[in-house]
Amino acid sequence: MKVLLTGAGGFVGHHTLAHLLKTTDWDIVATDSFRHFGISARIRAVFEELPSEASRVKVVTHDLATPIDSITAREFGDPDVIINMASDSHVDRSITDPRPFVENNVALALTLLDYARTLPYLKTFIQIGTDEVYGPAPEGVNHPEWSPQVPSNPYSASKSAQEAIAISYWRTFNVPVILTNTMNIIGERQDVEKFVPLIINMLQQGKPVPVHAVEKNGQWMSGSRFYLHARNQADALRFLITHFVDTPHKYTDGLERPERFNVRGETEISNDEMVVLIAKFLGKSKPKNELVKFTNVEGTRPGHDLRYALDGDKLMGMGWKPPVAFEKSLERTVNWTVKNPIWISL
Ligand SMILES: NC(=O)c1ccc[n+]([C@@H]2O[C@H](COP(=O)([O-])OP(=O)(O)OC[C@H]3O[C@@H](n4cnc5c(N)ncnc54)[C@H](O)[C@@H]3O)[C@@H](O)[C@H]2O)c1
Numbered sequence: 028m029k030v031l032l033t034g035a036g037g038f039v040g041h042h043t044l045a046h047l048l049k050t051t052d053w054d055i056v057a058t059d060s061f062r063h064f065g066i067s068a069r070i071r072a073v074f075e076e077l078p079s080e081a082s083r084v085k086v087v088t089h090d091l092a093t094p095i096d097s098i099t100a101r102e103f104g105d106p107d108v109i110i111n112m113a114s115d116s117h118v119d120r121s122i123t124d125p126r127p128f129v130e131n132n133v134a135l136a137l138t139l140l141d142y143a144r145t146l147p148y149l150k151t152f153i154q155i156g157t158d159e160v161y162g163p164a165p166e167g168v169n170h171p172e173w174s175p176q177v178p179s180n181p182y183s184a185s186k187s188a189q190e191a192i193a194i195s196y197w198r199t200f201n202v203p204v205i206l207t208n209t210m211n212i213i214g215e216r217q218d219v220e221k222f223v224p225l226i227i228n229m230l231q232q233g234k235p236v237p238v239h240a241v242e243k244n245g246q247w248m249s250g251s252r253f254y255l256h257a258r259n260q261a262d263a264l265r266f267l268i269t270h271f272v273d274t275p276h277k278y279t280d281g282l283e284r285p286e287r288f289n290v291r292g293e294t295e296i297s298n299d300e301m302v303v304l305i306a307k308f309l310g311k312s313k314p315k316n317e318l319v320k321f322t323n324v325e326g327t328r329p330g331h332d333l334r335y336a337l338d339g340d341k342l343m344g345m346g347w348k349p350p351v352a353f354e355k356s357l358e359r360t361v362n363w364t365v366k367n368p369i370w371i372s373l
Contacts, residue, residue, distance in 0.1 A: 028053045028272070031106035033091060033139060034113035036065025038217045039155075042257030043112065043264060045073045048080040050265055055083060056103055060090040063115055063131065069216050091135035095142045105146060108268050111139050111193075112155040114186065117220055121182035122330060132185035136192045144200040150272050153264060154193040156208045158253075158289075159183035164336035171338040172208075172287040180330030197285045203277050204285040205267060207260075210292035210337060213356065214257035215363045219371050222252075222298070223357075226305045227364050228371045235320040236302045239328050247321040249299040250333030253292030256356035259349040263290045266347045291339025294353045304354075308361040 030047065034040040035057030044057055059065035067086075074081040087102045089095065091113055095103070114132050115121065121128040136154070143152050161170040162177035178184040190206055197204040217224050229236045240249040267288060276286050296304070299319045306318050324331040364371055 041069035043261040046261035118182040125181035129185040136189040140196040158335040160187040163332035169336040169338040206287040209290040210253040240321040255292040256351040289337040
């Protein structure tokens with residue numbers, strides 16, 4: 028089977044590449060613009076880890092905000108499956124300068140879906156999404172698939188827009204779209220601006236970690252996230268591709284909506300407790316007020332959601348189990364990052 032993986036030079040993309048090479052015999056075209064936070068060293072790291080599998084990968088550089096010319100289309104070949112993970116992904120940047128950010132995410136979805144509809148034998152087009160499209164989840168609420176989408180910031184709005192375009196191409200052009208929504212992903216070689224590398228970086232420098240929070244009755248509430256290792260999301264994708272590759276999931280197969288799956292993190296943890304846990308793994312445990320510096324989101328961070336949560340029963344009910352446990356994989360990620368400091372000093 029041939030898979031086209033976009034955003035392959037990104038954090039989640041290169042873990043997906045490694046996982047698919049380890050667990051399948053699929054050929055993979057790994058594409059990235061390498062100018063929106065994609066880094067070729069991530070793909071090199073995969074080849075170094077799995078030298079005997081490298082011949083199954085073709086790396087193609089292309090900015091998907093621009094149309095796919097005939098030469099690039101030939102390079103992409105005739106994929107059986109497309110996994111669209113390319114995106115601008117930094118929430119803060121989407122707030123600082125929304126227009127180019129949103130335009131990029133919308134343009135790349137259009138480019139890839141326009142390409143997909145020229146492929147008569149395409150079996151699956153997976154659009155990678157986030158829990159953030161649903162907006163905040165109040166305490167006790169875990170959004171099921173197809174909850175109403177109320178995105179809080181331009182990043183989540185652009186992810187919601189990618190999904191809406193994909194749904195319209197499923198309906199209008201019969202592209203075999205599957206939507207996935209995933210919670211917060213952790214792992215090695217994540218961009219230094221994201222929360223876990225930021226925590227490691229600050230604690231290594233002996234500085235308190237800034238944590239967004241709201242003040243209620245004199246108490247700081249930092250909100251919470253569910254986390255999963257990038258390998259778990261990659262495995263969920265492998266599972267879905269294997270499950271659906273020979274099963275109809277097109278509009279013309281009589282479905283009312285495309286397939287959609289939540290990929291749930293196994294553990295909910297408050298953002299300040301995440302700092303405490305990472306400090307423990309670093310051997311830098313201290314009282315919380317010395318590790319964390321709460322910053323009031325009111326005034327400093329518009330569009331901030333205190334809690335995200337998804338209901339993961341649909342995917343689990345089909346028999347998928349996350350292969351990597353949260354705490355163990357976080358500890359491994361922290362230890363790996365300490366040994367490879369270049370990834371937090373870029
Ligand atoms: N990291 C998370 O916690 C998380 C959670 C849920 C969903 N997601 C989604 O997973 C995907 C990957 O996220 P990530 O954390 O690896 O982000 P990332 O920024 O590390 O990777 C995104 C990749 O997309 C590429 N890209 C962006 N615009 C492009 C364009 N115009 N043409 C070609 N390539 C382009 C970037 O160069 C980068 O390599 C994104 O779609 C993101 O929305 C991430």
